[in-house]
Amino acid sequence: MSKIIVLIGAPGAGKGTQARLLEERLGISQISTGDMFREMKNADTPLAREVQAIMSAGKLVSDDLTFQIVQDRTSREDCKETFILDGFPRTAVQAEMLERLASVQKKEITAILVDVPLDHLMKRLTGRRKCKSCGELYNIYFKPPKNDNVCDFHPETKLEHRADDYEDKVNVRLAVYEEETKPLLTYYEQSKRLKKVNGEGELEEIYSELEKLV
Ligand code: AMP
Numbered sequence: 221m222s223k224i225i226v227l228i229g230a231p232g233a234g235k236g237t238q239a240r241l242l243e244e245r246l247g248i249s250q251i252s253t254g255d256m257f258r259e260m261k262n263a264d265t266p267l268a269r270e271v272q273a274i275m276s277a278g279k280l281v282s283d284d285l286t287f288q289i290v291q292d293r294t295s296r297e298d299c300k301e302t303f304i305l306d307g308f309p310r311t312a313v314q315a316e317m318l319e320r321l322a323s324v325q326k327k328e329i330t331a332i333l334v335d336v337p338l339d340h341l342m343k344r345l346t347g348r349r350k351c352k353s354c355g356e357l358y359n360i361y362f363k364p365p366k367n368d369n370v371c372d373f374h375p376e377t378k379l380e381h382r383a384d385d386y387e388d389k390v391n392v393r394l395a396v397y398e399e400e401t402k403p404l405l406t407y408y409e410q411s412k413r414l415k416k417v418n419g420e421g422e423l424e425e426i427y428s429e430l431e432k433l434v
Pocket of ligand 1: 231253254255257274275276278279280281282283286306307308309310314384393
């Protein structure tokens with residue numbers, strides 16, 4: 221049976237990076253609600269402006285809108301078989317919506333927690349920078365660019381600091397995770413669908429642990 225692989229982790233746990241690697245190396249489609257909302261917020265419509273305000277504040281977009289974009293996106297051809305959800309579900313209501321979607325799509329849900337202690341996440345998030353030209357990711361504490369604030373491959377491009385990666389917004393996002401998303405771990409554990417990887421080590425170590433579970 222095809223699966224819906226749900227990657228759960230606090231903001232900054234590295235689930236997005238790992239999901240992209242799984243997609244690149246195993247050809248499993250990666251659906252990131254955060255990426256979809258970021259694309260959407262560039263549009264100049266009332267809805268896009270509302271999403272932008274919610275995201276910049278570090279809060280969650282409504283369950284209904286989020287589910288609608290997940291439903292639309294996963295009805296495409298590349299989600300016919302197994303796919304990965306990165307950043308969805310994030311609330312109990314979304315988890316219920318996903319149960320219904322999985323049953324319509326005749327898929328099994330497996331949740332994997334990318335586990336990183338809360339106190340390690342702050343530097344990962346506030347230090348994160350991204351090249352707008354090529355998407356290369358840096359961290360000013362752990363993986364700084366050769367020259368301050370510009371990409372190693374695109375010296376003409378200033379690195380981007382996400383609006384929601386500033387410390388006050390990071391605090392909100394971590395609190396939202398604790399309150400809304402963490403209870404999902406118990407939910408998936410009770411139905412014996414939760415697996416865990418230690419998200420603290422090297423990228424490749426985490427990847428190979430994850431690949432075994434997928
Ligand atoms: P991420 O890149 O996964 O950290 O997501 C960035 C932002 O997009 C979040 O802080 C939320 O504002 C929004 N977002 C992403 N996924 C969801 C979701 N499942 N439910 C509600 N809001 C979401």
